[in-house]
Amino acid sequence: MMNNEQVSGYLSQPFEDGLSARALLASIRRHLMIVVAFTLLFAAAGILVSLGQPAWYQAEGVLVIPAVPQRTAELQELPDSSPDQDSIQSQVDILQSRSVIEPVVRSLKLWNAPEFGKIDSWSWNTVKVRLSRKWRSLWGLANDPKDSPSEQLITGAQPSDTNSLSQAEIDGIVGTYAGYLTVTNDGHSMTLHVSYRALSPEHAAAVVNAHMDSYRNVEVKTKVAAAEHANAALRSQVADLQEKLQVAEAAIARYRAEHGLTGAAMDTGGVSSQLASLNSQLLAARADLAETQARAAEIGAGTGGDTVPEVVSSGTISGLRGQEAQLEGQEAELSRYHGDEYPALQRVRASLQSLRSQIARQTARERAAALQMVQRSRTREVSLEKSIAALTTQLNSADAGLQQLQGKAESIRSLLLNLEKRAAETAANPALITPNSIIASSANASATSTSSKTKPLALGGGFVGFTIGSLLSLLLELRDKGFRTSTQVQQHVGSLTVSATPRAVGRHRRAPADIILDNPQSVFAEALRVSWANIQLAIDRPRSTAPRERRPGIAIGITSAVNGEGKSVHALALARAAALAGEDVVLVDADLRHCGVSRLLDKNFRFTLKDFLQERCTAEDAIAVEKRSGVHFVPGVPIGTALTSQALGRFFNLIQHLKQRFAIIIIDFSPILGLAETIRLAMAADGLALVIRWGRTERQSVQFALDTLRTASISTIGVILNDIDLKALRRRGYRDHTAIYTERLYRVEPGYREPVTPATLPAQTADPNAPSETSRPGSQPEEAAAREQYPAASTIEKWYNTHHGE
Structure with missing residues (x-):
C-alpha cells in the first residue's frame, strides 16, 4: 500500500522524466501528426504570403x-x-x-x-x-x-x-x-x-x-562653384597687391631723392679707405697681441724660461748664469774630496743658493715687463675695433632704409606674380x-x-507551426489524465503489482476473452497468462504441485474504477487461463448492474446469482460449467433493487461455500466509484485486482478508487493496464516493458510438434497408494528429454513452464 503523499507526488509528474527537454521531444513524437500538420499548415501559409507579395x-x-x-x-x-x-x-x-x-x-x-x-x-x-x-x-x-x-x-x-x-x-x-x-x-x-x-x-x-551620374554632376558643380569663388578672391588679391607695390616703389624713389642716392649708396669722404686701413692695423695689432701673450706665458712657466729670447739676451741674467756655473764647478770639486760638513763646501753652496735667488728675481722682472707689453697690445686692439665699428655705421646708415624699402617691394612683386599666374591658369581651363x-x-x-x-517565409512559417504544434503537443501531454505506460501506473499505485494487456486486433476485437481458447499462443493470451502469474505471486500461492492438505480457496475480485474498462473480459479470460493451467477455479458474476460475464457467455441459465440471493435455489444449483474451458461459473442478471442485509449475508455464505469446493474463486464486481454495493460485496474477496484502460481511465478516478478500497480495508493485490495499443506505444516513443509483446516473440519455433500425450487412468480409479509422477524414479530425466525433443512454443511459455515445474 502507498500513502497519500506518494500519490500526490505521482500525480504531479505527468512525464516519466519530469518536465524537461526530453519530455518535450517525447511529447512531439507522441503527437507527431499534430506537429507535422501545424508545421505544414504554417509553412504553406508562409509560401502563400510570399507569393502574394510584390x-x-x-x-x-x-x-x-x-x-x-x-x-x-x-x-x-x-x-x-x-x-x-x-x-x-x-x-x-x-x-x-x-x-x-x-x-x-x-x-x-x-x-x-x-x-x-x-x-x-x-x-x-x-x-x-x-x-x-x-x-x-x-x-x-x-x-x-x-x-x-x-x-x-x-x-x-x-x-x-x-x-x-x-x-x-x-x-x-x-x-x-x-x-x-x-x-x-x-x-x-x-x-x-x-x-x-x-x-x-x-x-x-x-x-x-x-x-x-547625378552624384558626379553635383561634384563637378561644387568644384566649378569653388573655382569661381577662388578666381574672384584671386582677382581681388591681385588688385590689392598691385596698389601696395606702387606705394612701395614710390617710397623708394622718395628716399633716394632725400639721401642723394642713385642706384646704390655712395661712398663720400674716403670712409671706405679709412676703414680698410683700420682693418689692416687691427690685423697687425691682433698678431702682436698673440705674440706678446705667448712670450709672457713662456716666461711665467716654472721651467723653460731660459729659452725665451728676452731672457737669453739679458746681460744681467747672463752674468749671473756665469757665476752660477763657476760655483757649481767648485761644489763638484769639493764634494769629491770632502764631506757635506766641510766649511768651504758649505760656503760654496750658500753662495750658489744666493745666486740662484737673484736669477729668479730677475726673471720675474722680465715676465712683468712681458705682461705690460700684452696689456698694451690688447688696448690697441680694442681701440682699432671701435674705430672700425664707427666707420661701418657711418658707411651703412646711408642705404639701410633704401634696402629695407627695396626688400618690401620685392616681396610684394613676387606674390603678385604668383597670384597673377594662378588666376591666369584657372581662368584659362574652367572646362577641364x-x-x-x-x-x-x-x-x-x-x-x-x-x-x-518564399524560402524564409516558408521556413519561418514552418518554425512557427512547429513551435505551436510542439507547445500544443506538450499541453496535450500535460493535460493527458490517462495512463500510457505501466511505468506511469507503477508510479501512481506505488508497490502494487502492475500487469499489462495489449489490445486485441482483428476478428477478436469484439470478443477478446475467446482468444485464450481460440489462439492460446497469441500476444493477448500470453499477456493474460503473465497477468495471472502476477496475481498468483501477489496472493502468495504455493508453486509446488506436490500433494498437500486441502485448505480453503482464495477469492480474487476483479473490478475497475469506472465502467467500460474491460474488467468482465479480464475476469472471464483469467478464469479460462487458470482453468487451462489446471487450476480448480470458479467465476462469479457479481456485477449486479450490467452482468458483463454472463453477457459475454451469451447463454440461457436456469439459475443465477439473483435466484440464490432471493433464496430461489441452492448454491450448487447456481453453478454452471463452460464446456470449452471447463470453467465453473455463477451467472448473474441485473438486480433493480438495492441489496438487503439478508442478501448480502447469503452472498458471503456463497463465497465461503465456493472456497470449500474450489481453489480459486474469481469474482467480477461492479465498478467502484458511485456504487455502494460494490464495496459491500468486495469485502467477501481476499484481494482485488483493479483494471484500468490504456489512455482512457483518468488518474484521479484511479486514485479515488484506491482511496475507497483503502478506507474499506479491502486489500488491492494488483493493477492491470488493459487495451494497450502496442503500435501506438512504439510509434509515440513510450518506454515500457510491454514493448516486448510482438508477434515475432510469440512465433512458433521451427520444428515444433505437438507431443503425444500418454493415456492416463481417470482420477477416481487411480490407486491412491501408487507413487506420483514426480516421485517415480527416472521420471524427471524423461520429462527433460521430452522438453528437449518438443521445445516450447514461445519464450514466455518456457519461463511459465519453468516456474510451474519448480
Whole structure:
C-alpha cells in the first residue's frame, strides 16, 4: 500500500522524466501528426504570403573615391589629403542627400514608376498570376506579358507631367526614393556600393546609373562653384597687391631723392679707405697681441724660461748664469774630496743658493715687463675695433632704409606674380574640371538580384507551426489524465503489482476473452497468462504441485474504477487461463448492474446469482460449467433493487461455500466509484485486482478508487493496464516493458510438434497408494528429454513452464 503523499507526488509528474527537454521531444513524437500538420499548415501559409507579395529587384553600381584627386591644373581645386573614413561617410551622406536624388526624380519622371504608386502588400491576384506562371514554366509554355506581378500590385493613377506636381509631392517622392536607396562602404576601402530596389530590373538599373551620374554632376558643380569663388578672391588679391607695390616703389624713389642716392649708396669722404686701413692695423695689432701673450706665458712657466729670447739676451741674467756655473764647478770639486760638513763646501753652496735667488728675481722682472707689453697690445686692439665699428655705421646708415624699402617691394612683386599666374591658369581651363569619383561598375539589368521571401517565409512559417504544434503537443501531454505506460501506473499505485494487456486486433476485437481458447499462443493470451502469474505471486500461492492438505480457496475480485474498462473480459479470460493451467477455479458474476460475464457467455441459465440471493435455489444449483474451458461459473442478471442485509449475508455464505469446493474463486464486481454495493460485496474477496484502460481511465478516478478500497480495508493485490495499443506505444516513443509483446516473440519455433500425450487412468480409479509422477524414479530425466525433443512454443511459455515445474 502507498500513502497519500506518494500519490500526490505521482500525480504531479505527468512525464516519466519530469518536465524537461526530453519530455518535450517525447511529447512531439507522441503527437507527431499534430506537429507535422501545424508545421505544414504554417509553412504553406508562409509560401502563400510570399507569393502574394510584390517581387523586388535590386540593382547595384560601384563608385570609387581615388586616394589622389585627378587635376589638370594646380588651381582647379585645393590640394586635399587621401580620403579617410570620415570623408567617406560624408560622401555616403551626399549620395543619399536631396541634391543628388531630386535631379534623378525629375529626369526619369519617377512619379510614373510602379514603386511610387499605391502598392498592395499582398494580393490574391498576384498569387494566381505567379502560380499560373510557375505552371506554364513547368510545362514549357510561354508566359503572358500581361501577367506581371508588379502591374497587378499597382492601384491608382499617377500624373505624367511634373507641372502637375507640387513641391510637397516631389518631397514625398524623394523620401520614398531614399527608402529604396542603399549606399554602403565596407569600412576598409574607398569603394561605395549604390543599390536601388524597384519592381523591374531594367528600372532599378536605370535609376542606379542615373543616381551615380547625378552624384558626379553635383561634384563637378561644387568644384566649378569653388573655382569661381577662388578666381574672384584671386582677382581681388591681385588688385590689392598691385596698389601696395606702387606705394612701395614710390617710397623708394622718395628716399633716394632725400639721401642723394642713385642706384646704390655712395661712398663720400674716403670712409671706405679709412676703414680698410683700420682693418689692416687691427690685423697687425691682433698678431702682436698673440705674440706678446705667448712670450709672457713662456716666461711665467716654472721651467723653460731660459729659452725665451728676452731672457737669453739679458746681460744681467747672463752674468749671473756665469757665476752660477763657476760655483757649481767648485761644489763638484769639493764634494769629491770632502764631506757635506766641510766649511768651504758649505760656503760654496750658500753662495750658489744666493745666486740662484737673484736669477729668479730677475726673471720675474722680465715676465712683468712681458705682461705690460700684452696689456698694451690688447688696448690697441680694442681701440682699432671701435674705430672700425664707427666707420661701418657711418658707411651703412646711408642705404639701410633704401634696402629695407627695396626688400618690401620685392616681396610684394613676387606674390603678385604668383597670384597673377594662378588666376591666369584657372581662368584659362574652367572646362577641364572633373569629378573626384570614378564609376567602377555600372548597374546592369541582367545582373540584378531579387530577394525572394518564399524560402524564409516558408521556413519561418514552418518554425512557427512547429513551435505551436510542439507547445500544443506538450499541453496535450500535460493535460493527458490517462495512463500510457505501466511505468506511469507503477508510479501512481506505488508497490502494487502492475500487469499489462495489449489490445486485441482483428476478428477478436469484439470478443477478446475467446482468444485464450481460440489462439492460446497469441500476444493477448500470453499477456493474460503473465497477468495471472502476477496475481498468483501477489496472493502468495504455493508453486509446488506436490500433494498437500486441502485448505480453503482464495477469492480474487476483479473490478475497475469506472465502467467500460474491460474488467468482465479480464475476469472471464483469467478464469479460462487458470482453468487451462489446471487450476480448480470458479467465476462469479457479481456485477449486479450490467452482468458483463454472463453477457459475454451469451447463454440461457436456469439459475443465477439473483435466484440464490432471493433464496430461489441452492448454491450448487447456481453453478454452471463452460464446456470449452471447463470453467465453473455463477451467472448473474441485473438486480433493480438495492441489496438487503439478508442478501448480502447469503452472498458471503456463497463465497465461503465456493472456497470449500474450489481453489480459486474469481469474482467480477461492479465498478467502484458511485456504487455502494460494490464495496459491500468486495469485502467477501481476499484481494482485488483493479483494471484500468490504456489512455482512457483518468488518474484521479484511479486514485479515488484506491482511496475507497483503502478506507474499506479491502486489500488491492494488483493493477492491470488493459487495451494497450502496442503500435501506438512504439510509434509515440513510450518506454515500457510491454514493448516486448510482438508477434515475432510469440512465433512458433521451427520444428515444433505437438507431443503425444500418454493415456492416463481417470482420477477416481487411480490407486491412491501408487507413487506420483514426480516421485517415480527416472521420471524427471524423461520429462527433460521430452522438453528437449518438443521445445516450447514461445519464450514466455518456457519461463511459465519453468516456474510451474519448480
